[in-house]
Amino acid sequence: MPDIRTLRVAPPFRELREMAAAASTDDPALRDAVAGILRDVASRGDAALLEYTARFDHFDAGGAAGLRIGADALAQAAASVDAQLLDSLRRAAENIRRFHERQREHGFMDIEPDGTVLGQRVAPLRRVGIYVPGGRAAYPSSVLMNAIPASVAGVDEIAMVTPTPGGEVLPVVLAAAHVAGVTEVLRIGGAQAVGALAYGTESIDRVDKIVGPGNKWVAEAKRQVFGAVDIDMVAGPSEILVIADEHADPVHVAADLIGQAEHDPDAIAWLVTTSAELAARVPGEIDRLLERNPRRDVARAALQANGAIVIVDSLADAAAVADLRAPEHLELLVQEPLLLAGSIRNAGAIFLGSSSPEPMGDYFAGPNHVLPTGGTARFASPLGVYDFVKRTSLIGLSAARLRRDAADVIRLAESEGLFGHAEAVRVRL
Structure with a gap:
């Protein structure tokens, strides 16, 4: 059974404040190594990019042209994947596009009686880069969630970079790029890909903004190039906080905690409940469900290191704990989830009730799954159309x-x- 810490708390929740604090990501050795790669790409361009790709991805592109995947290949990939999978990608894309079209900004213009003109113009960025993790994992959902808001915003060029050990990109990822409207795919990854997008090379035009998740090298590179280009955020480990009352199903709670814990050993999964009985039953259900999960070792490590079952006296206290933690994902497995949601300020996304498990938002519902982590939901928002536009004041x-x-x-x-x-x-x- 996973060794998940269980504690009973009451305001002002002193026991939770240190647990809720984001771990420091400052690593001097990593920072210096990334800075060296970025300088090299900025100064030597394609030559440096090809060398790093050969060294880290074991892929000899044979020249800069070999890094690029053409539009025809994207269409062929879409035609090659399982038809039902392609239909699912298209339906997800339709939901995502429909939701994000509601986020369009149109600006305004006030013309006063004396002829004075004051206004705000909203215009899309010209070119953006999206980073999609690659290798043995496939993340078509990341392609959809990053590219579609840019497309809805009216961005002219969407350049996707993804690491490709051996030079291969999984067809489902290319199919998602085709469905989402990506205009360019480059077989590069890591800090060197971020550098290429930020500074440009002989064969790659620089972008205005870089979005998308990646490993610690990618996160550090995005941190360092901010200012030369814009970025979405410096993402941390995936997080979930489940608020549950005595009516919640312990199997649902256990499954939802595992769903985040299986991402990686640094993932964070908390249960906050008013029910001591539920708190006692959930660990056993976790153990039972882990037995059939191929990523059980990863999930178990995350739950032991970063999991918590927090017992509180009331749902008001549970809401206060959620605001303290400011989680990326917040599930409300309570009788009146919408009512409780109204009392919570800090969360990247709130999932209302037992019919709204977090994976439905990850893949299909429509709202973006690129969410603030590490407590930054106190001030940050999900990725959206508003991230791919800029505003200009008009004064006449x-x-x-x-x-x-x-x-x-x-x-x-x-x-x-x-x-x-x-x-x-x-x-x-």
Whole structure:
């Protein structure tokens, strides 16, 4: 049976504060190694990229052209995968697109009676890069969730990078790229791929923003290139917090905790419950379900290291614990989930009731599964269309408006010692 810590808590939850704090990701050796790779790609371009791809992915591309997968190959991949799987990809894509179309921003323009124009223009980024983990794992859902919001936003070019040991990309990943509207696929990964997207090479145009999950090398590289380009976030381990009352099914709770714990040994899975009986039954159900899970060793390690069963006196206390933890995924397995959701401020995504298990959001429901981790749901949001646009202010004052407001502007500018600012207004009077 997994050794999951169980504790009973009450406000102000001092026992949980250290547990809820995100672990430091600062690794000087990793930071220096990534910085070296980024400098090399920035200075030597394609040559460095080809060398790192051969070294880390054991793939000799034979030149920069060998790193690129053409649109015809994407269409062929879509035609080659199982027909039912392709239908599932398309239905998921339709749900994701429909949801994200609701996020479109249209800007505004106010024209005042004197002719003054004040407004905000919303325009898509020109070119973005999406990182899709590769190797033995296949993540077509990551392709859909990262590329479709960019497509809905109107981004002109969506360049996908994915590591390809031996040069092979799984057909289902290429099929997802075809369905999602990816315009370019590159067989590169790791920090070197982030560098290529951020700085450009002889054969790869730089992008305006990089999104998508990756390992610690990718996360550190994204951290370092921020400023040269925008990024979505520096993602940490996957997380789930389940709030359950006495009516929750312990099998459902156990299955949902395992669903996150199987990601990797650093995954975080908490149960917060008002029921001591449920708290006592869940570990046994976890043990039973793990017996038939091929990733049982990974899940068990995560639950032992980062799992917790927290018993509280009330659902109000459970909501307070959720706000403290600010989880990536929050499940509400309670009788009135929508009512409880209204009292919770901090969560990446909230799943309402037993018919809404977290994997439905991961793959199919429509909202994005790229969510803030490590407690950043206190201030960050899911990936969305708004991440792929930029806003520009429009200011066109009439002559009458200039005369009306000039004295105030001159007075404010001179109070800051910026006499040139004041003079730029004064000469127009």
